Amino acid sequence: MARLEYYKKNTLTRAWIIGGVVIALLLIITSTILLLYPFASTAKKVYFHGKNPILFNGHQKGNALIKENTLYVPLSFLQKKIDSSIVFDGKSNSIIITTSDKVIQMQSESLTYFVNKHPVKLQMTPFKTISGQMFVAIDPILSYYPIQYKKLEGSGAIWIQKNGEKYWNGHIANKKQNKELLRLRTQPTLKSPFTAQLVKNEPVKIEGKKDHYYFVRAANGISGYINKDFVRRGNQVVIQISRKIQHLKTAKLKGPVQLTWEAVYTKNPDISQIPKLTGVNVVSPTWFSLSGSDGSIKNLASLGYSKWAKSKGYQVWGVFSNSFNATLTHEALKDFQTRQKLITELLHYSQMYQLQGMNFDIENVNGEDGPLVTQFMREAAPYLHDAGLVVTMDITFAVDSSNWSSFYERGKLAKISDYLMIMAYDEHWGSSQIAGSVASFPWVEKNLQKLLLEVPNDRLILGVPLYTRLWKEQMNPDGTQTVSSKALSMDKAKAWIEEKGLKPTYDPESGQNYAEYYDSTENATYKIWLEELTSLKKRSDLASKYHLAGI
Numbered sequence: 030m031a032r033l034e035y036y037k038k039n040t041l042t043r044a045w046i047i048g049g050v051v052i053a054l055l056l057i058i059t060s061t062i063l064l065l066y067p068f069a070s071t072a073k074k075v076y077f078h079g080k081n082p083i084l085f086n087g088h089q090k091g092n093a094l095i096k097e098n099t100l101y102v103p104l105s106f107l108q109k110k111i112d113s114s115i116v117f118d119g120k121s122n123s124i125i126i127t128t129s130d131k132v133i134q135m136q137s138e139s140l141t142y143f144v145n146k147h148p149v150k151l152q153m154t155p156f157k158t159i160s161g162q163m164f165v166a167i168d169p170i171l172s173y174y175p176i177q178y179k180k181l182e183g184s185g186a187i188w189i190q191k192n193g194e195k196y197w198n199g200h201i202a203n204k205k206q207n208k209e210l211l212r213l214r215t216q217p218t219l220k221s222p223f224t225a226q227l228v229k230n231e232p233v234k235i236e237g238k239k240d241h242y243y244f245v246r247a248a249n250g251i252s253g254y255i256n257k258d259f260v261r262r263g264n265q266v267v268i269q270i271s272r273k274i275q276h277l278k279t280a281k282l283k284g285p286v287q288l289t290w291e292a293v294y295t296k297n298p299d300i301s302q303i304p305k306l307t308g309v310n311v312v313s314p315t316w317f318s319l320s321g322s323d324g325s326i327k328n329l330a331s332l333g334y335s336k337w338a339k340s341k342g343y344q345v346w347g348v349f350s351n352s353f354n355a356t357l358t359h360e361a362l363k364d365f366q367t368r369q370k371l372i373t374e375l376l377h378y379s380q381m382y383q384l385q386g387m388n389f390d391i392e393n394v395n396g397e398d399g400p401l402v403t404q405f406m407r408e409a410a411p412y413l414h415d416a417g418l419v420v421t422m423d424i425t426f427a428v429d430s431s432n433w434s435s436f437y438e439r440g441k442l443a444k445i446s447d448y449l450m451i452m453a454y455d456e457h458w459g460s461s462q463i464a465g466s467v468a469s470f471p472w473v474e475k476n477l478q479k480l481l482l483e484v485p486n487d488r489l490i491l492g493v494p495l496y497t498r499l500w501k502e503q504m505n506p507d508g509t510q511t512v513s514s515k516a517l518s519m520d521k522a523k524a525w526i527e528e529k530g531l532k533p534t535y536d537p538e539s540g541q542n543y544a545e546y547y548d549s550t551e552n553a554t555y556k557i558w559l560e561e562l563t564s565l566k567k568r569s570d571l572a573s574k575y576h577l578a579g580i
Contacts, residue, residue, distance in 0.1 A: 099166055102189075137156045197234070200261055201227050347388065350391065488578060491577050526544055
């Protein structure tokens with residue numbers, strides 16, 4: 030017989046139940062607070078590193094050097110943050126600074142520097158090299174850039190400010206607050222590390238805001254975020270730095286430039302045989318060319334030609350070319366002293382032959398030497414402008430990566446030169462294996478639109494071709510085809526058309542008049558895209574459409 034056992038069940042009282050619920054709620058609330066409440070971080074982050082830190086644009090940018098009470102900043106800082114065109118010339122051991130009207134040469138360990146070749150005496154060395162790093166004295170260059178600096182007490186930081194910088198003066202509110210709330214944080218949250226401890230009524234500079242935080246800077250230059258409630262904002266401060274720039278008078282034309290190049294290969298033309306150049310206001314003879322790696326120049330100029338041009342009301346802009354020699358160009362432009370020699374010679378010739386401008390025709394340059402060409406122009410322009418000369422440069426469209434296109438720093442050159450002349454032709458080179466126009470209108474306009482994204486239209490002159498190419502497509506006995514061409518002047522192209530008894534027709538693809546002739550005895554087809562009155566009129570209209578400086 031089974032035995033049954035009975036146990037008495039204990040029951041919880043109401044008080045126990047309520048107490049358990051309360052404890053559970055407290056545990057939940059405590060957990061939530063621990064997870065979500067932003068307990069202030071006590072971690073401190075070092076703000077400045079090294080001695081004499083440079084404060085620029087709100088951040089440390091390297092370290093300055095103080096020698097014999099002179100403040101020096103790294104050359105690398107100046108190049109990256111102030112002026113990327115500052116260069117170091119190894120041969121003369123000099124730093125070269127250029128402005129719109131000055132060329133400044135600072136030689137290492139010298140008490141003299143040169144402004145447009147004029148010596149300026151100093152009480153300090155303007156340029157030092159310490160442990161392989163180059164430093165430039167900041168005081169001598171302040172007159173060339175819209176910057177100023179101050180040394181901050183407490184940190185030794187050098188605060189370099191730019192013209193136009195803005196901030197608000199402020200101070201920490203006079204309230205009783207936990208010191209952790211008056212710390213500058215790396216991010217707009219108390220959870221982030223702090224960089225500095227502030228106190229009541231301490232002055233600060235307010236540089237920005239994010240969410241409910243101000244981004245402020247203490248007097249020693251250290252910055253960070255702090256809750257807006259603890260800061261009182263005052264007046265706004267705008268840094269204003271004016272640097273006087275000399276505005277030079279040049280012979281720059283008031284109206285459109287209407288120029289023709291005068292090709293001088295061995296001797297100048299007989300001026301008595303030159304007809305009236307209707308509409309032309311500038312003649313640009315190809316007189317000067319680079320002849321040696323030492324900066325020597327071949328000179329074909331004629332004072333008689335200049336006087337004739339002046340009597341006709343034309344300005345004369347002499348052309349200087351690099352002889353289209355890439356190796357020679359590199360050797361002549363790589364050193365400051367050689368560039369200066371070139372510039373001095375060109376200035377001498379400009380006075381000797383009574384020029385009003387200088388046109389630089391630099392072509393066929395290795396891509397890596399493009400900055401040398403820009404630097405040459407940057408150094409030449411102040412001297413030429415000071416002599417009252419118009420400074421112009423010829424460029425091509427950016428159509429390929431060849432030595433004839435890729436080296437031009439078009440945007441920079443536009444800021445240096447008074448005008449850039451775009452050689453808007455040679456769409457199809459003489460060696461091309463495809464017959465085509467020298468400069469079809471769709472090709473010109475498409476590339477012109479791209480160029481105008483870099484070069485202002487009031488500095489761009491449209492170069493137009495006064496020549497064309499006669500193409501020959503020769504069928505060979507083996508069924509292959511050989512393509513060749515020869516350049517023809519406008520007059521010779523017209524004579525060839527008349528000789529063959531051809532009537533040109535309009536080619537909508539190129540936007541030009543076109544003619545074709547088959548020679549059965551040669552089993553060859555001749556093709557020509559014409560440059561004549563119709564073509565020139567359309568190119569002139571293109572210059573007007575885009576409001577260019579001339580043609």
